[in-house]
Amino acid sequence: MKKDTMVLKNGIVMELEAAASLGDVRTVFPDKDTFLAAWDSLTKENLAEVQVKNSAGLTVGAYTDLVLVSETSAVQEDGTILTSFCFREKDAMEKRMDAMEEGQTVQDGAIMDMAEMISTMAE
Numbered sequence: 001m002k003k004d005t006m007v008l009k010n011g012i013v014m015e016l017e018a019a020a021s022l023g024d025v026r027t028v029f030p031d032k033d034t035f036l037a038a039w040d041s042l043t044k045e046n047l048a049e050v051q052v053k054n055s056a057g058l059t060v061g062a063y064t065d066l067v068l069v070s071e072t073s074a075v076q077e078d079g080t081i082l083t084s085f086c087f088r089e090k091d092a093m094e095k096r097m098d099a100m101e102e103g104q105t106v107q108d109g110a111i112m113d114m115a116e117m118i119s120t121m122a123e
Contacts, residue, residue: 002055008046014038019052022066022087029081035073038083042068047087065090 004016006025017026029035047068052061069086076082 005053007051009049010046012041025085035081
């Protein structure tokens with residue numbers, strides 16, 4: 001039986017046991033290593049664009065700028081790991097801060113370029 005999936009920006013696909021809401025996205029991992037690989041993939045970059053697809057492959061949710069709030073895992077009798085992730089979308093303040101940080105990075109680069117140019121001209 002095909003399952004619903006969550007697709008991260010970089011294309012990583014996680015099969016879902018349940019995803020009634022962003023606050024309770026459940027998945028089962030066969031072992032600790034697979035869980036840790038999935039955990040490592042939940043980066044700011046990969047959570048910038050996320051799609052939830054149903055078992056037929058149709059997109060039923062498209063999200064931008066998700067934040068991982070928490071994670072709860074339990075080892076089941078068969079050794080698999082049932083994990084519940086709690087996500088939320090960034091609020092307006094967080095999005096403004098991201099934009100400011102991005103602008104600052106561009107400005108810092110321009111200042112460094114100008115400093116190099118002035119240094120070259122002074123020589």
